[in-house]
Amino acid sequence: MKIFSDKTQIQNYIKQIKAKNLSIGFVxxxxxxHEGHLSLVKExxxxxxxxxxxxxxxxxxFDKKEDLHKYPRTLEADINLLDTISKDIIIYAPTVEDIYEGNTVAEHFSFDGLEFEMEGKFRIGHFDGVGTIVKRLLETVEPDNAYFGEKDFQQLMIIKKLVDKHKMSVNIVGCDIYRDPNGLAMSSRNVRLKEAYKQAAPFIYKTLISAKKKFGTESANKVTEWVEKQFETHKLLTLEYFNIADTKTLKSVKRKSKKKSYRAFIAVYADDIRLIDNIALN
Incomplete structure (x- = not known):
């Protein structure tokens, strides 16, 4: 297993790979x-x-500094986990200095309005940060295909827009959400959940499943009202938003159309840990 922390070194190694006409996948x-990440590597x-x-x-x-500080950093365990998949994985674990070269500031991007919906309303500047890092990583690794989980569906759509706008020669592949047997979407944040909240969190996906069934016969507004009521009485989970949106524009649905596809998006606080999920509705 090759491990790099220096941008120039990994770029030189990738040149050797490309010289052999080998294709590169990037995660x-x-x-x-966790297993969700490993499923992307396997893809x-x-x-x-x-x-x-x-x-x-x-x-x-990160829009909140405390969230950045609390985010788990488990490099050695991550390397060991990847080693169980393949010893041929190349790991790029750069420092902040290697990525930002002393200027840790996000670039500004326009994603044609995708960045202002849902997550963009609650996490100001978040998608500028996402665009900055993904663009730099794609330019460094130069992959043929890059893999992203659909749990962050809005992010997936924004990255596709980024690649299109900057005419980058990489295929962005969206992969199914990887879930615990209880339905909870896999997330690195889940390890921070206290036991009571861990037991409560599958309620999020159960609610999405019910919302999908209701969307077949009821309006988007009716379904949204129903979801909001479910969380009003929940003792441990606090709803930040629930939104039914057009999958292409990510704008909220006003009137359903058989010609369009829709997804339901949700963000919930379990104590101080923010959990997001989504589900295809049609």
Missing amino acids: PTMGAL GFKKNDVVVVSIFVNPTQ
Whole structure:
């Protein structure tokens, strides 16, 4: 297993790979790896000769400093976990200095309005940080395919927009949400859940399943009102938002159309830990 922390060194190594006409898959992560990340790596190996995994907690996408400080950093455990998948994985674990070169500031991007919906309303500047790090990582690794989980569906759509706008020659692949047997979407934040909240959190996905059924016969507004009522009486979980949106524009649905596809998006606080999820509705 090759491990790099220096941008120039990994770029030189990737040149050697490309000289052999080998295809490269890329899985960018912020570490604290779990089975969800491993499922992306496995997808990468299905259609690529080589898979690169980046492990970097990106400071410019955190809107709250305390959230950045609390984010789990488990590099050694992450490396050991990846080793169970393949010894041929290339790991890029840069420092903040290596990525930002002394200027830890996000670039400003326009994603044609995608950045102002849902997460963008509650996490100001978040998607500028995401765009900055993803663009720099893609430019460094130069993969043929890059893999992202649909748990962060809005982020996935924004990255596709980023690649399109900057004419980057990489195929962005969205992968199914990886869930615990109880339905909870896998997230690095889950390890911080206290036991009571861990037991309560599957309620989020159960609510999404019910919302999907209701969306077949009821309006988006009716479904939204129903979801909000479910959380009003919940003792441990606090709803931040629930939104039914067009999958292409991410704008809230006003009137359903059979010609469009929709997803339901949700953000919930379990104590001080923010959990997000979504589900395809049609």
